[in-house]
Amino acid sequence: MSSSAMPQRNQAIVLPVKAARISASTRWMVGAIGLVLLLLASLLVPRYASDPARFPVTNVDVLGTLDYTDRASLRQLIEPHTANGFYALDIDKIRSAVEAMPWVAQAHISRIWPGRVAVEVEEHEPAARWNDNSLISKRLERFAPSQLQRDSDRYAQWREIFRDLPKLSGASGRHETVLDDFRRYDRELELFDVTVRSLDEDKRHSQTLTLSNDVTVRLGYQDRDLRFARFLDVYERLVTPQNDKPLRFDMRYSNGFALKKG
Numbered sequence: 253m254s255s256s257a258m259p260q261r262n263q264a265i266v267l268p269v270k271a272a273r274i275s276a277s278t279r280w281m282v283g284a285i286g287l288v289l290l291l292l293a294s295l296l297v298p299r300y301a302s303d304p305a306r307f308p309v310t311n312v313d314v315l316g317t318l319d320y321t322d323r324a325s326l327r328q329l330i331e332p333h334t335a336n337g338f339y340a341l342d343i344d345k346i347r348s349a350v351e352a353m354p355w356v357a358q359a360h361i362s363r364i365w366p367g368r369v370a371v372e373v374e375e376h377e378p379a380a381r382w383n384d385n386s387l388i389s390k391r392l393e394r395f396a397p398s399q400l401q402r403d404s405d406r407y408a409q410w411r412e413i414f415r416d417l418p419k420l421s422g423a424s425g426r427h428e429t430v431l432d433d434f435r436r437y438d439r440e441l442e443l444f445d446v447t448v449r450s451l452d453e454d455k456r457h458s459q460t461l462t463l464s465n466d467v468t469v470r471l472g473y474q475d476r477d478l479r480f481a482r483f484l485d486v487y488e489r490l491v492t493p494q495n496d497k498p499l500r501f502d503m504r505y506s507n508g509f510a511l512k513k514g
Contacts, residue, residue: 309334309341310367320355320375320397329353330371338367346371354397357389380418380434382427388420392428422453430459437461437480444487465496472504479503 312330314323333346343361350359350371360372376389386396399410418438422430430453438448441463450462458473471479483503490511491499502510 308367309338309369313370315372354395380420380431381414383421388427388431394427419450423455466498467491468500470502470504
């Protein structure tokens, strides 16, 4: 008999071992411990991270070109907010505080690890004076810098700085409309190489223009576009020959206008 046909003796038989079952009480205990650890972490980690001694704000970087906003005043405004530390810093509160400054149009606040705060400021670009105590930006926003308040010790200095801006006046809430009208009139007068120096609108929305060549044009509150077009039609015949002498046009007549010299 060949060796291959002989019966095999002492051959081990391996049976699968059934995994030990975890009791329900053990699973409950493990879950409870995990929940306790999670709760502790949620309480301790924020407290640890918000500790200003461990994670202080080391520097405030003011970015952007500032022509009118004082950098020192800006940093002084932000400084109280940094006392809570880097991670506890309230970005929204800082942004609101910075954007409340008269010259600030928009502010972007960001954290730079490990301890720097970047403040990027975009200032208003003044397009016109409004009612002699505030300005209108190129975005049609009205703002009132402290320098233009009459009780400011720099009032006269800042009035001179903005002296060349067009002077607009009108009722509260009318600044956007008046600025739009000013831009339209000014654009149409480019043909004659003159500009609008001031545009005054009263409570009835009656408008009066003063041009750079000392010509005054009363348009009233009705059919202003038609009346202004009529003024442009007679400009070369009646204004140009006067060589910049003061003239006063009253365009409020239905079929004509009145002209007064001097």
